[in-house]
Structures are given as structure tokens and as C-alpha cells.
Amino acid sequence: MSEPILTATGMSKYFGGLTAVDNVDFAIYPGEVVALLGDNGAGKSTLIKCISGVYRPEHGRVAFNGEDITSHAPADIRSRGIETIYQDLALAENLDVGANVFLGKEKTRRLFGLIPVTDDNYMREEASSALDELDIHIPSLKQRLVNLSGGQRQAVAIARAMYWNAKLVIMDEPTAALGVPEQRKVLALIRSLREQNIPVILISHTMHDVMAVADRMVVMRRGRIVADLQRADASEELIVKHIVGAADNGGDAVMI
């Protein structure tokens, strides 16, 4: 296999007396979809936030394309191409697709060669072609996001990440709030990211999603990585065993 695009080595993060992430090594390769699994409080989100710069890890080192980015500011990490899409998507739902793809980086043109004004047509067209690349069609681009479906909004968030040249996308529970057809759409989006050689870290509780798109499953439990399985070696049952901690002692998974 080629070089990993991102490596996190010896990562630890404590909150007071609580060890949220305990000496974790993690890596992801180009074009790979890695699912990060685990029960609530297993340390998935903390690990992700240490990577995206929201938290500073107490120990460990994060390298992205060979460069040390440990404890860099979130904005700096984003500008290097690591885009995290949180559950709330961080969209302005009162504005249209163009405005959202260009949120905070609005394209301007000079009115009468003098006064800078927002170039809404340009932004709308660019947003439209970014969505086309993801094979997503939104009937009216002037539509405010509040009127779009959950899956369409998710698509806008992903299109934004892609437009600004994301090199690694981290998604936190992307299908949690969606209906079944919408979930399928999001999974298709993840596949199309992979086709464009953009790796995805997918935090999910939904076993079905994980089995459908992930190339590799990393299971965390009590702050440690307890399993790292290739798609071919994984089964739902085995993963659940690891999640609940029943795999080490060979016992049966407790299905709830």
C-alpha cells in the first residue's frame, strides 16, 4: 500500500481524571473510507477533535502529508484540506446553495470597477457544478436551504468541502437524522468521494452504513483501538462483539 495521508501516533487526551483517548495509533490512506466505531464515550469524537484541532492532545503527534500538524488551530488544519462535517453541518439555512458553498469566502466583483459586491451568479454557478460533480440535483439553486431535505443539505456541506479542495473528509454521524432514501444518497456521496481518491473518516453508529461503504473498520472502546478490520474480514456480529468488549474473552456479543 502507498503512504498514509494522515497518521496519528501515540495520541492521548485526558479530561481531568478521565482518559478519553489512550495511546492511540491511527492512519488513513488515500481513497480509503474508514469507519470509526464504538459505544458512546469510547473516544471516537475526542480522537477526531484532536485531529481537527478542536482539542489539543496531551501526548502524540498528528502528521498530514508528512507535515506535523499537532495542535494547530482548527482554521489552519482546515486550510490544509482536512474538512470535518459535523452533524449540524454548519450551514446558514436562511441562505441559498451558492452562499453556503462560499460561506465566509464570498466571491466579489467590482461594481463600476470600484465597489466590491458579492457575485451571486458566479457563486451559484460554481455551487451548481460542484453539486453536479457529486451527481446531486437541486431543483432551484435560489432556494433557501431551510426548504431542502436533510440529504440535500448534507450534499451541500460535502460539496462545499470538495469545492475548497478537501483532501480528507471527516463525517460525524452523517445519516443520523435522515430518512432511508436520504441515507442512501449520503452513502452514494461517500462512495463518490472515494472515487475521487478523497479519503473519508466516518463516525457512525449505524452498522448498515458502515457495512455498505467502509473499506476498513476501526473499533474503539474505553479510549483504545480494540480492532482494526479490513472489509473482507469484518462481519456485523464481529464488530458488535468488539464494540461491547465481548470479543477479547471469546464470549458472545450481547445484542440489545
Add this chain to the structure above:
Amino acid sequence: MGLKAKLGGAQRQSLVNSRYIDFLTKSWSYLFLLALVVYFSVTGTGFFSVRNFSSILTTSTLIMLMSIGQTYVVITAGIDLSIGWTVGLSSVTTARVMRDLADSGNDVAYAMLAGVFAGLLVALIPGLINGLLVARVKVPPFIATLGMFGIVRGAAFLLTDGQQVVRGLSSELRESLRMIGNGSLLYYIPDDGFHWFALPPDLEPQQLRVVSQLLPYPVIITALVVIVFAFILARTKFGRHTYVIGGSEEAARRSGINVDRHLVIIYVICGFTAGIAGVLHLFRFTAGAPQAGEAALLSSVAAVVIGGTNLFGGEGDIMGAVIGSLIIAVLQTGLVILNIDSIWQFIVVGIVIIIAVLVNQLQNALERMQANV
């Protein structure tokens, strides 16, 4: 083609209907203003005249100026309750600076210029403090500006030593103020014609009574302020970021917008347009009064809401506030002309505010429905 073929007659009908409703909800405030003007013109003698329209426009400037800044604040899901007294503070400060400078032997024009400058500058202070409290200390806008309401009120009255007006403005100064505050760029006298800048000196009393001010200075100044701030809100990056913050502060922060700084600037703008209103009030009434904007505060919020700006933030525009201000001014004047107790204006404006909010909700529901067709 495919969609049309699938739609039955009834559905097509309802789509057409919803288009009418759509039009009505989006432009009801314009239609309402038009209806008011038509109603008062038909029923009230003297309502339909250039002279009266010009007076309505002049009346509306106070509320309109305040509602411009208020629109910015409300779009960020805030509110500024202090600007009523900022108007007064600004009016009083301007009057005092003009008086003191003129009394100590300075040129009146210089005194007036310095006064205007001081009046505009002082209005930025409560705005700045409001902004810092809201953005950095995270005090809810309602509370921060309510506190400022009291502080600015006190400050304005301290500057007049507790009096209702600033005393001791010389008659020369008052005359100069009146020339601008009650003047017009263009006058029209029936049977005589148009006059630029000033009226001819030898007018008969009956001619004076029929003079129309076609372009009163307060209206021109307000129109310029409207244009500038409407442009900034609608077309610039700054305006766009204002909407983003109103839509989702979190999204704004994550997208790299400096939300704190932006909010501070917005409250300063709100103080600034109130300051312009205060200075203009002094010019119009030639008296620096602490309570100049007291009654206009709620009207300015009403104008913003009537204009379709959502109190929860994220949507609205300056044109809406302009129409809202005009509706209130037309009501005020129209009721007086119809000889109806002007107290009724409060009741009518109250009803209009509630209609405005209902229409806004209907419009949002409709938009959602259409998106799901």
C-alpha cells in the same frame, strides 16, 4: 412537460392559487401602504396633495433612520432597545456643542458642523458598548440594550441638567438650524413655479400657505442613508455575513467570519443611524431634547417587523423597514386628517404588527410547501 401532464386540473389550480398567495405574502406591506394612501385620499380632505405627502415623508424620517440600524441588529437575531434615547443623547449633545461654540464667539457654521460631528460621534458610544456586551460578554441583546436604555436616558438628561430641552440657543443659531431642518432643495408655488434652495423673499401670506416642499432636506438626507445602508446589506460581503450570523452563528464562526467584531460593528451602525436621527431632530425642531426618540423606539421596531424582517434573525431588508416606517407615518397623518383621535394609531399599528408576523409565518410555510412539490 412530464410534471404538467401528471398534474390534475385541481392541482394545477391550487398551484396557480398558491402563486397569488405567494405574491400577496411577499408584497402585502406595499399593497397595505397603497391601500392606506388610497383610503385616506378618498376620505380625508387635503390628504392627497404634494404638500401632505412631503410632510408625511418628513415625519417618517425619524422612525426610518432608527429602523435602518435596527434592521441590521434584528437580522442578527438581536434587538436594540436603547436607540430611542441615543436619538435624544445625540440631539442634546449636538445642541450643547453648537450653543457653547457659538456663544464663545465662533462662526455659526463652524459651531454647527462641530455640533453635528459631536452628535454623530457620541451616538457611537452606546452602540459600541452594546456590541461589546452582546458579542464578547454574551449578554442577551434584550438585557444589554435595556441597561443601555437607562444609562443613555440618564446621560441625555444630565446634559440638559434635567430639563426637557437644552436652553439658551441663540436666535441666529435657531434660524440656521431651521433653514436646513425645515428647508427644501426644491419648492413649488402654484401659479408661480419652481424655486431651488430658498423661497423668493417677497411672498404673500396666502402664497406661503400653499407652498409645497418637493425635496425637503431631512428626506434627502434620510434617502441617502437608506441607499447606503440598503446597498451594504444587500450587496456587500459585510451584508452577507450579517445574514450568515443571523442564520447560524456557529456556521459563521466555523466559516471563519469574525462574528464578535461583526456584531460590534452592527450595534455601532445602529447607534449611528439613531445619531443621524437625533441630529436631524434638532435641525427640524431647533431644540435639543433628551426624549426626542423615546416614542419612536417601538415604532422603529414595529417598522422593521412590518417590513418582513424576522425577529428570530436571518431574514429581512432595509426596503421593508422603509415601507414599515411609511405605513406608520401615513397612519399618524391620516388619522389626524380624518379627525380621529390619534390614540387609535397605536391600536392600528399594533394590529398591523401582528398581521405582519402572521404573514411572515404563512410565507415561510408556503415556501416549504413549494419546495416539496
